[in-house]
Amino acid sequence: MIQVTINGRTHAVDVEPDTPLLWVLRDTLGLTGTKYGCGVAQCGACTVLIDGEATRSCQVPVESLGAARITTIEAIEQDPVGRKVVEAWVGQQVPQCGYCQSGQVMAATALLTQTPKPTDADIAAAMTNLCRCGTYNRIAEAVRHAAA
């Protein structure tokens, strides 16, 4: 059994040590808000916060986590920055299909936690997740709103 701390709760999970965090979240713990998109850290749909850092969970073996604190989209509204990000996402009507948006919201929350007043260059550097619906401009606009 491996111990993981997700959204403030510790779980003991019976998986192989190299199992990616993504699949522990989705299949073992039923936290399906974190999405599988590519499995190779290209798209960012699986982004979660590990000790506050936006991280692509498909590339994180569960054994590597130790005591790290993981935040997923399910707990994002309990984070004051996350709550602002969600409101900005709703206000700007960002999502279309919505599949990438959990990851986008997590990336934005990490950015604004570390850099409360990001420049456009900061946004460009942090918001690298793919969106097939092309909501990129609205994402950037929502980040600016959340920062304001």
Add this chain to the structure above:
Amino acid sequence: MTLRVAPGSAIPVLASDGVANLSRRRFLGTAAGALVVGIALPARRAGAESAALRSAAPKPGTRVPAFLEIRPDGSVRLLSPFVEGGQGIATGMAQIVGEELDVDPARFVVECAPPGPDYAVVNGLRMTGGSFSTRSSYALMRQLGATARDMLIRAAAARLGVRESDLTTRDGSVVHAASARSLPYGDLAAEALALAPREGVALRDPKDFRYIRHAVPRLDVRDKATGRAVYAIDQTVEGMLYAAVRHAPQPGTEPEGIDNEPEARAMPGVQGVHRLPGAVAVTADSWWRARKAVEALAVRWTRPAPTGLDTLAADFSSEAMRAALTETPGEGHEAEAAGDAAAAFARAATVIEAEYHAPYLAHAQLEPPSAIARFNPDGTLDVWTPNQMPELFQSLSAEVAGLSPDKVRIHSPMLGGFFGRHFAYGPANPYPQAIRLAKATGRPVKVLWSREEEFLNDALRPLSHSRFRAALDAAGQPIAVTVRTVGEGPIGRWFGALFDGPVDPSAVEGIVGKPYAIPNRRMTFVKRAHPVTIAFWRSVGHSMNDYFSESFLDEIALAGGQDPFALRMALVKDSPRHRRLLEEVADLSGGWRRGPYAAEGGTRARGVAMASPFGSETATIAEVSIEGGEARVHNLWIAFDPGSVVNPAIVTAQVESAAALGLSATLVEQMVYRDGLRQAQNFDGYPILRREHMPAVHVRIVESGAPMGGVGEPGLPGVPPAVANAVAALTGQRIRSLPLANAKLSGA
């Protein structure tokens, strides 16, 4: 796709270029292929019996309880005929029904309806595609809302013992003003929905609309911003196994043997190793375990044919296919003709010609396909899977399972992007595998394709080739254009039984149907089938054909010494709708100028293009610079006329999204085959538009009042040619094959 709504008909008539006014009778009478199982009534029936059945079946869109559940708390559950996949159709349906029902759309919960004849609102057909949903169902869904409101008023009149004419409604309540009494809809719903619907209930005057034509917020954005939206991939059923599959590297080959099956069976959590048509699978207690095991399998596959283009042979390549299209002989079938092109060429002062190509494209929607199948003790089957045609998937699932369709329930979850991905494409859908594995294991099974399996199996936008010729007179005016297109379109492939003419409309749309007054035209189509599984892809034939024809129109302009914008203006001078759209896009962009010109420390230029896709009209201007040999698009200005709109905010978002996908295809996308294999396996090999390449997109909606056109797709087709025309203005290089990433662009 050129399914069109006949202007003025309350219930749209399916028609296509060359097959005008295809009636439902003919629809049922001739369809022998896949589509017939997708509609309410089975094929293979005598005409009389079929007619009797038709009269017994509910008229689609009329049976109120099939659509509406009005809950005690005043919320409304709407069973929508359409699948929500980002296009905003759930919100649009809530606006249309809510407007007439008199309930704020914010209190709607919209779900995709199960299969059933009530939902066949596109002339007996049900699908979410072809930018068809709103325009095909707008009148019906308004009438449905009004009919339901009438039933609520009648129920209230009976309850209160007053005349119906003394009652009004106010946002979810029936109001008797004289006695200051009001009854919430939720209290009346049971009585109201038991009443027989009245025909011909009056509709609200559009000038009083509060929801339709307003920028009502989408119903699904909060759930999508908080991870609560549930997609097919997120669903589970009790006791299910997870399955991972590995497909034959070359479609058409089969698993011959597995050398390490016992070892795989011994891996953690593995339940079984299975052979499927063209694939192997592992079932396990988690998907990750199933995937690890299936990838550990040492599979021997049968060999593909060594060579040739009839199948995916060992030496198949997209390059060879492109060459084959280019070299395919034959005069072709006439797709559009006017005047006497041959005579015009004979007297031409100048003749130009050019060949254009576009590559295979993947949908690359971010949600990988999945399917859950569960056989129930009562002999029925439940299937949860992404799909754009529930009735078709119901019938096809029944066929795989060996059941009759009425024993199969199809659940159609929200789609994590589709762009045409989730029609039925033979081996390119996972539901048959889920059904077979559920049967084999005796348990519910969830199949999920890895991203790599999806890139291997996705049905592709077909590669295409067209040869253009134009005749110009001494004044530089185009007097004739001929186009010969070679290839195959998805309508012919998947709906061939319906559209059985020699010209596949989905292969030539965007080459035919242009608005320009060029008096002599001859467009022909030569069918050349692809060995590849081909697909509808956002804006279908328009996605490449408008790139071809609008780029070539710029070539005509340059050959005639004319400005491309001025030439277009001249060629649409007798079409007020098109003229206005060009004026609007010019205005939106601050006035037309081609350039090159200096801007922000660099040099930029602009290109313009028009397109007439899916009953709508667009005019697009792109502003481009060249950085490091690559095109950089700074601005896209799009004037968009869909006739009239339901939700301007959603329309704007759809145009932005279509523009992004069009730009993605313009700049970077291509699925390349080499040595019989697709070269891309993931997003590292199949790049899609990233944030840093996203330009500013400026959308202006123009409501001309023309019959309502489509919205989801039409923003796309103008983008590739506008960008290519801007590149030509900047560099002098005419790029006749996409993506631009294949070309070395000279700096400017």
